[in-house]
Amino acid sequence: MPTAFKLTTAKGLKSEIYVPWTPKPVWTPLTKPLSECKVAFITSGGIHKKDQTPFNTAGDWSYREIPSDTPSDQLMVTHGGFDNSDINKDVNAMLPIDRLRELVKEGFIGSLVPTFFGFMGGGGNVDKFEHVTGPEIARKLKAEGADIVLATGGCGTCHRSCTLVLRCCEEAGMSTCIIAALPPIARQQGAPRITAPLVPIGSNAGEPNNPTMQMGILKDTLNAMEEFDHFGQMKALPYEYRHNV
Amino acid sequence: MSLSKETLEAHLNDPAVLCCRRPAGTVLSAADFEDPTIFPDLVDSNLMTLKEGGLTIQQALGATLVNDGEALTQLTPELLDGVKETPAAEPVDEAEGPEDGVEEPCSCCAGPAAPAAPASDGDVPLHLDRAEGLDLVFPAGGAPVAGTPVPPACAAAPVPSPAEEPAPADKVMRTLVKKDYPVTKVELGDATSYEGGVLTIDESLVEAAKKADPLVKDVEMKIIEPSERHVYSNTIMDVIPIAAKAEGKLGEGVTNVLSGAVFVLTGMDEAGVQVHEFGSCEGYMDEKIRYGRPGCPDEDDIMIRVDVKIQEGTGMERRGPFAAHSAADVIVHACREAIKKLDGVEPVKEETFRDVRRAGRPRVVLVKEIMGQGAMHDNLLVPTEPCGVKGGQKNVDLGNVPVVLSPNEVLDGGIHALACIGPATKEITRHFFREPMVEALQTDEELDLTGVVFIGSPQVNDEKTFVSERLGALIEAMEVDGAIVTTEGFGNNHIDFSENIAAIGSRGVPVVGVTFAAYQGQLVVGNKYMDAMIELNKDPEGFENEILADNTTTPEDADRAILMLKTKMAGIPIEPPEHKWDESVIEANKQLVK
Numbered sequence: 111m112p113t114a115f116k117l118t119t120a121k122g123l124k125s126e127i128y129v130p131w132t133p134k135p136v137w138t139p140l141t142k143p144l145s146e147c148k149v150a151f152i153t154s155g156g157i158h159k160k161d162q163t164p165f166n167t168a169g170d171w172s173y174r175e176i177p178s179d180t181p182s183d184q185l186m187v188t189h190g191g192f193d194n195s196d197i198n199k200d201v202n203a204m205l206p207i208d209r210l211r212e213l214v215k216e217g218f219i220g221s222l223v224p225t226f227f228g229f230m231g232g233g234g235n236v237d238k239f240e241h242v243t244g245p246e247i248a249r250k251l252k253a254e255g256a257d258i259v260l261a262t263g264g265c266g267t268c269h270r271s272c273t274l275v276l277r278c279c280e281e282a283g284m285s286t287c288i289i290a291a292l293p294p295i296a297r298q299q300g301a302p303r304i305t306a307p308l309v310p311i312g313s314n315a316g317e318p319n320n321p322t323m324q325m326g327i328l329k330d331t332l333n334a335m336e337e338f339d340h341f342g343q344m345k346a347l348p349y350e351y352r353h354n355v
Numbered sequence: 356m357s358l359s360k361e362t363l364e365a366h367l368n369d370p371a372v373l374c375c376r377r378p379a380g381t382v383l384s385a386a387d388f389e390d391p392t393i394f395p396d397l398v399d400s401n402l403m404t405l406k407e408g409g410l411t412i413q414q415a416l417g418a419t420l421v422n423d424g425e426a427l428t429q430l431t432p433e434l435l436d437g438v439k440e441t442p443a444a445e446p447v448d449e450a451e452g453p454e455d456g457v458e459e460p461c462s463c464c465a466g467p468a469a470p471a472a473p474a475s476d477g478d479v480p481l482h483l484d485r486a487e488g489l490d491l492v493f494p495a496g497g498a499p500v501a502g503t504p505v506p507p508a509c510a511a512a513p514v515p516s517p518a519e520e521p522a523p524a525d526k527v528m529r530t531l532v533k534k535d536y537p538v539t540k541v542e543l544g545d546a547t548s549y550e551g552g553v554l555t556i557d558e559s560l561v562e563a564a565k566k567a568d569p570l571v572k573d574v575e576m577k578i579i580e581p582s583e584r585h586v587y588s589n590t591i592m593d594v595i596p597i598a599a600k601a602e603g604k605l606g607e608g609v610t611n612v613l614s615g616a617v618f619v620l621t622g623m624d625e626a627g628v629q630v631h632e633f634g635s636c637e638g639y640m641d642e643k644i645r646y647g648r649p650g651c652p653d654e655d656d657i658m659i660r661v662d663v664k665i666q667e668g669t670g671m672e673r674r675g676p677f678a679a680h681s682a683a684d685v686i687v688h689a690c691r692e693a694i695k696k697l698d699g700v701e702p703v704k705e706e707t708f709r710d711v712r713r714a715g716r717p718r719v720v721l722v723k724e725i726m727g728q729g730a731m732h733d734n735l736l737v738p739t740e741p742c743g744v745k746g747g748q749k750n751v752d753l754g755n756v757p758v759v760l761s762p763n764e765v766l767d768g769g770i771h772a773l774a775c776i777g778p779a780t781k782e783i784t785r786h787f788f789r790e791p792m793v794e795a796l797q798t799d800e801e802l803d804l805t806g807v808v809f810i811g812s813p814q815v816n817d818e819k820t821f822v823s824e825r826l827g828a829l830i831e832a833m834e835v836d837g838a839i840v841t842t843e844g845f846g847n848n849h850i851d852f853s854e855n856i857a858a859i860g861s862r863g864v865p866v867v868g869v870t871f872a873a874y875q876g877q878l879v880v881g882n883k884y885m886d887a888m889i890e891l892n893k894d895p896e897g898f899e900n901e902i903l904a905d906n907t908t909t910p911e912d913a914d915r916a917i918l919m920l921k922t923k924m925a926g927i928p929i930e931p932p933e934h935k936w937d938e939s940v941i942e943a944n945k946q947l948v949k
Contacts (some may be wrong), residue, residue: 111836111924112715114851117801119922120947124930124940126915127888128870129881130396134820134857135850169386191375192426232375233386237361265375266389294396297879311426340847342879 133300135341136277140285142220142257144332149213150223150256150284151178152197152247154195154231154272155204155314164188165230170239172269173229173247178222182208191232191265192312196353200318204262209315209324218329223254231264231271233272239271239350251297252282259286260331262314267296273299287335289315289327293344302336304344317351358385363412366391370405371415371430381420383435385695388412388704389427395934403427429545468581470598523714527606530709531763533598534702536694538615541578541657547689549697554597554616556659557689564661564685568678572625573664579619580656582897584641589621589662590629591636591643591778591903592679592731594650594785598768599691599740606710606764610741611694614703616657617785621675622682625667630676632731634827634901636778643778645893648904661686673751676731676773682882684744691740710763713803717924720805721762721796722826722859723850724842725782726774727755727811733773736760741768744783749773755811755818757826762797765790765807774843777899778870779906780891782843786904792841792869799917805833812848819851827858837924839916841869841908845876845899853880860884865923869916871906873897873936887929889916890941897936914948915941 116127140147154164158174165172167190175187184311185205187197196203205228213219227247231239251259263269269292276286282300289316290296297306305350307327308315316324327349358366358374362385369391377387389397391412397403419433432438441657531589539552547557558577564574579586595618621637622630629635636643646654651929661683670674673848726732727750735747736758750758760769770787796804810826813819830838838859842852852870859866869889874897878885891912894900923929933940 111717115716115801117717117921118918118949119925119927120918121922121927122930123887123919123922123927123944123947125888125932126876126890126941126944127868127870127887128395128884128932128934128936129878129885129888130854131392131882132880133882134854135880137817162643190378193376267374292397293403294393294399294402298393298396300880341850 130298132298132342133277135300135302136280137341138200138280138283138285139339140258140335144219144336146220146225147216147257148221148255149210149219150226150251150254150259151205151207151210151261152227152229152259152262152272152275153205153262154229154234154268154275155262156187156230156232157185157201157205157228158188160184160186167230167232169233169235170230171235171243173227173243176205176226176228176230178207178210178224180207189230189264191233191268194312196318198312202321202324203313203315203318204264205317206324206328209321209328212325213328219332223251223339224258225250225254227251228303229275231268231273234271236270236274239274240278244275247275248278248282250286251279251284256284258332258335259284260328261286261288261290263288263290263296264314265311266292269295270299273301276301278306283336287331289331297342297344300342302341303335303338305334305347306344307347307349309349310353313351315347320351323349323351358388358390360385362390363388364837367413368411370394371410371412372403373424373426373428373430375426377420377424379382379420379422383415383418383420388415397427399934403429405429410435410438419435423825437679440536447466468612484540509836517893526712526714528710528712529761529763530707531607531767532609533612533706533708534601534609535612535614535704535706536697536700537659537703537928541616541659543576547693549613549690554613554690556686556799560686560689562798564682566683567682567685570666570669570675570678571663571682572666574682575662577660577662579640579658579660581657582776584658585639587819588636588640588643588660589623591619591771592622592630592676593620594618594652595620595683595687595742596768596785596788597687597690597694598788599695600740601695601697605737605739605741605769606761606767610767610871613690613694614940615655616659617652618683618687619652619658619660620663620679621660622663622679624665624670624675629733630665630671630679631778632671634777634779634899636901636903643901644903645905648786648907648909649791650904650907658794671730673729677733680743680771680773681721688740688743688745691743708763708766708797710761710797712805713729713800714803716803718805718834719839720804720808720830720833720835721792722757722808722810722838722855724810724812724840724848724855725750725770725772726844726848727751728814732774732812734809734811735771735773735853736770737764738771741769742771742788744771747771750809750811753811755813755822757808757810757822757829758839759806759808762793762804762807765793766797770809777844777900778895778901778903780844780876781904782907786907789906791910792839792916793915795910795913796839801921805835810851812842812851819854823851823854826855827862830859830864831862835864838864838866838919839869839920840866840939843907845871849876849878850880853878853882857882857884865920867916867920867923869908869912871899873906875899877936887919887923889919892936911945911948915944916946919944
């Protein structure tokens with residue numbers, strides 16, 4: 111800047127356009143038909159196998175590998191950020207593992223990766239999720255040949271942690287979508303694709319023991335992924351479930 | 356989203372809201388609070404409500420939850436034990452003030468060019484145990500020490516030039532004279548001529564225009580008088596001034612311009628599909644044009660409408676719209692030939708445009724984002740004749756990389772716009788011919804305008820990143836002190852827009868963004884560098900209203916953008932925006948433009 115000059119200025123000018131702050135776009139276009147895609151599912155809602163070490167509910171950036179053929183009754187939740195009762199009734203409310211297997215059987219999607227991932231995003235350490243956990247999960251999913259990575263967040267911070275991991279997957283060449291109970295957080299954190307059913311945190315993938323709703327949310331999400339053509343798009347899904355805890 | 360210790364400091368006086376479910380007995384710390392920066396989003400989405408009587412984070416910090424608390428619960432005194440008796444609302448700025456009692460320079464001098472004066476020079480030690488009714492007056496800034504950079508101007512106060520340094524002379528790089536010749540009548544005839552204010556257009560040019568491109572299936576020409584505008588029209592693809600080089604090349608010498616008549620290109624395909632994308636302005640011409648906008652016909656202009664029918668299904672391919680523009684250019688070009696030599700005819704007006712480099716003034720650049728996604732999202736850069744087609748380089752073929760034009764090149768018709776995005780937000784050929792932001796920056800004696808950068812908005816995301824990064828490198832090489840970034844349209848090009856602004860802002864260069872957002876085009880992506888923004892909306896409901904050029908840049912918008920840039924360059928804070936489109940903010944800013 112020159113050292114001596116005159117500038118007409120004004121005090122009290124206000125920026126005229128509201129700008130949500132999001133990180134830079136990451137985008138991997140979906141190039142295959144769904145019926146040929148290998149699909150992965152990850153969740154930051156604290157799901158793990160009953161025989162695995164539970165998460166530290168005060169904050170934990172480790173993850174658990176969940177074989178995609180694990181029977182749903184061998185899964186559980188460890189998460190302090192929301193009411194667990196829905197997941198305790200039906201783990202598919204957070205990790206719709208039974209529905210995903212049905213989608214393969216139906217031929218709606220091609221196959222599932224061998225390994226899903228569970229982590230506990232509550233109070234998540236942004237730096238660790240962005241630079242350690244995220245890249246590790248992305249690398250493993252890519253190695254297993256995932257084309258699509260679907261995800262649920264749990265609580266607010268979980269949506270952030272989840273989005274950070276999805277962005278790593280997108281960057282690694284997989285098309286991702288978060289099924290968001292708190293879409294503003296996913297959007298703000300830079301989720302490449304978002305679908306948003308009207309569900310509470312704790313049953314992000316749909317009402318427990320309501321396979322029709324859970325299946326509808328998954329199919330609509332996958333169909334939306336074929337429609338989305340650029341970063342940051344969101345689609346509201348016509349499913350509503352409220353629970354009073 | 357819990358707060359980190361660092362972010363906590365900045366939000367002590369914001370409302371305390373639980374980020375996640377917390378059990379009774381939790382002693383609240385940073386990790387338990389939701390990040391206040393996302394409250395507006397959460398409130399807008401009905402995920403949360405904020406009531407009066409809530410505690411601030413500072414008050415709630417260290418207190419204990421009486422009962423289990425759900426995520427996004429606003430904390431009130433009855434929910435907590437051990438709430439601190441902190442006086443309400445001490446402004447955050449003060450809490451962040453210097454701890455050692457050193458008086459800070461006024462905030463407007465705290466820009467990057469103004470490092471804090473060395474402690475030995477600027478300290479004002481002050482200790483007060485108790486004081487009431489005390490008035491203290493400090494000089495706004497210490498006397499500059501040799502070798503210390505002088506801070507940039509505060510408010511409207513000029514920084515005096517040191518007496519021994521005379522103001523550096525302006526350097527005129529090139530001069531362009533636009534000579535205006537009036538048109539009082541347009542008629543069709545056997546030959547094209549301009550004589551005595553009458554523009555006669557050879558009727559047989561219509562046949563020649565049909566042969567301009569195999570995709571052109573039909574061409575019709577109609578003269579529309581200002582008094583007879585209630586005529587139905589296909590969507591308006593472009594408004595093209597009649598201007599020809601009389602001397603020199605584009606951007607310098609003399610350009611003869613016909614005032615009082617403009618070409619209007621309209622089009623559809625053989626199947627009757629309008630040639631447009633995202634909004635169309637077919638309809639009655641008295642209703643679908645915002646007369647007087649820089650891109651539009653003026654109130655008194657005679658419109659020469661060239662309506663082109665192109666091959667079915669090519670309206671959304673690059674070749675279709677280009678064929679239509681090529682056809683119209685056959686006719687426009689014949690008119691140019693007729694006004695190249697007007698010896699003995701007196702122009703009614705002469706306008707002189709100078710590309711001036713003003714040494715010693717802050718260097719600024721104007722970055723104009725143009726569409727480059729293919730189909731009709733293309734532009735021709737620097738054609739041979741003003742606003743022409745021939746000789747122009749397509750920005751899509753150039754890979755949408757940043758291309759620098761001199762301000763005079765822009766104002767001499769250096770952009771022929773093929774873009775057919777939303778009618779209300781698109782910048783068409785006439786817009787560039789009298790671009791208000793370029794005109795205002797070029798004549799602003801307080802600034803040194805380095806050039807106008809055109810950058811395309813590519814279709815593919817990684818190309819978007821590529822061109823934005825090239826822009827960043829270009830800006831760095833230009834060593835500018837400030838930048839204005841504009842974009843036409845809205846939607847996916849706002850990704851480019853935010854990346855382009857970040858490419859500049861992240862290099863420490865103050866930047867102002869200019870776009871239509873309002874209601875329909877509200878931004879879905881953004882970054883921290885987009886903190887000084889100008890809204891181009893003119894529609895009462897905030898929509899792309901399909902009225903040609905309604906929501907494009909006007910001279911008033913340009914004045915606000917330039918004032919905002921100067922203010923930002925001077926280090927004076929620009930207040931953060933409301934969390935939704937608010938016309939009163941724009942009105943208040945207009946009042947600050949003198």
